[in-house]
Amino acid sequence: MTALRQVAVVGAGAAGLHAAEALRRSGYDGRLTLVGAEDAPPYDRPPLSKHLLSGQWQPERLTLREPHALAELGLDLRLGVAAAGLDRRARTVRLADGHEVRCDAVVIATGVRPRRLPGAHAPLAGAHVLRTLADALALREDLRTGGRLLVVGGGLLGAEAAATAVALGAEVTWLVSTPTPLAAVLGTETAALLAGVHREHGVRIHVGTAAGVLARGGRATGVRLADGSDLAADTVLMAVGSEPATDWLAGSGLDLADGVRCDPYCAAGDGVWAAGDAAAWPDPHTGRHRRLEQRTNATEQALHAARNLLAGPDGTRQAYTPVPYLWTDQYGLRIQAFGRPGAADRFELVDGALAEHRFAAACVRDGRVVGAVGIAAAKALRTLRAQVAAHGPWPPDPATRQQGTV
Incomplete structure (x- = not known):
């Protein structure tokens, strides 16, 4: 499938783990190094501010994969050591402990650090x-x-x-x-x-x-x-707030303007890819580079970057065009949102009522659906997602409405 024999994934959070898994599932059987600055194996971050902080969960419940599942990936696992530099010419990642990791390609998934x-x-x-x-x-x-x-x-x-x-x-x-x-x-x-x-x-x-x-x-x-x-x-x-954890890439020649600046395919340079909180890529609607600090994006972008990496320079790559999605749990309420509700100038209720804490709404700007938000209205929100993805008009045209899209 590919001539690659050595790939390094730097960052052992959700994005890094999913990139490694996607490489293996897609047939890559060469050396695969996963580097993580924390001692803990890959774990989920969203529960930190809720289930773990409350004491309802203990740390082991946050672990994303059991030890046997990690072992099956055949990883060269380097935990508890941060990346300290990237030499693109020599194709090596330098680690803080003085070791170097050779790599034909690297996926950067080092996320962010809090201010x-x-x-x-x-x-x-x-x-x-x-x-x-x-x-x-x-x-x-x-x-x-x-x-x-x-x-x-x-x-x-x-x-x-x-x-x-x-x-x-x-x-x-x-x-x-x-x-x-x-x-x-x-x-x-x-x-x-x-x-x-x-x-x-x-x-x-x-x-x-x-x-x-x-x-x-x-x-x-x-x-x-x-x-x-x-x-x-x-x-x-x-x-x-936070800032991209990209200081270790200083001197690499990569564009580090608010994250690792990528093309639409998540490529940041020859043999260099990025995914997750630290990756900035062109928004398909505005053309401006943006980052998404969202859990679902970490997974989806990692899968995308891994597949495009394996496609090779002559293969068929696909542009990354996600529909941003976030959720938050507070006081027993699960608030879900697609797209950019905060960018809207109109709020169009399509189901339920705010006073009941159960609703779904289209978020519209300049006559186009830029987001959707709701509480306890998952079905209505899933329907609105298609409008968000299409950046569709509001109100929807009659043909779309008859087809049950909205």
């Missing part, structure tokens, strides 16, 4: 980020006795952690930069509903901008805001 606030760049007790298994366990230990938690950041990670912490008995303040957190992700209507649910459960939503973490005696005591005021806390979670 930190000023004052918390060095290890500081009570100041947390939430990206790894170790991060989640450390935060869980701090929340074991309740206390005051200050969540900084108005994204999905902060929202999920706030909801989990409330259930653990913590007094939660959620510091956000906009009056309606998550509007850019879920759309104003859904975000407003969710903010109301947070308030109903006792979360105090404070609008402001964090300037840095306050500390005394080697422990975080809160956050100073840009206006000079302070918010006190026993524990601080910094959920203030």
Whole structure:
């Protein structure tokens, strides 16, 4: 099938694991090295802010594959060692322990690393980020006795952690930069509903901008805001976004503008491919490069990159044209979204009612469906997905409506 005899996958999260599995399933039988900076075998990250943080799950339940399944892949598994460099001319990946991995091709799946606030760049007790298994366990230990938690950041990670912490008995303040957190992700209507649910459960939503973490005696005591005021806390979670973990690629000659810049086929250069949170590729609708920090994208893009890698330079490659999908579980509600609900200028309810916490809606911009969002309305959302994928008109044309697409 291919002349490749040595392939390296750098990053042992969901994207890296699925890339390795796709290579094997597609017939690649050469040496396959999987490099991971963490000691743990590949595990799932979405439960970190929910099931693991709450104590409902223990770490072993997050493992993506049992040991025997990993063994069947025949991997040269390098865990607990980070990649330190890529020499494209010599076709080697340099590791932090001084070893080098030879590779005819490499798949970059190193994901992202969390940003930190000023004052918390060095290890500081009570100041947390939430990206790894170790991060989640450390935060869980701090929340074991309740206390005051200050969540900084108005994204999905902060929202999920706030909801989990409330259930653990913590007094939660959620510091956000906009009056309606998550509007850019879920759309104003859904975000407003969710903010109301947070308030109903006792979360105090404070609008402001964090300037840095306050500390005394080697422990975080809160956050100073840009206006000079302070918010006190026993524990601080910094959920203030992330940046691509691509510093190890400096000097490689790859375009690293907001991630590993790829073509429509997930190729970043000769013999170099990227997938997951760190990969930036052209959006099929806008042509602008974008990254998706979403669990389903990590899987789908990894499969795509692996298949295109094996197709070879003369093979038939397929452009990666996903329909972005995300979900979040908060207070017993599962919110699901396709496309870009936050980019819409119209919210068209097609099923249920927001007040009932059961609905599906088309999210429309300039007369085109750019997203869909809903709660407890999976069937209606699946129907709307086709409109999102097609970037279809709204309202749908009669022929499409008669065919049951919408």
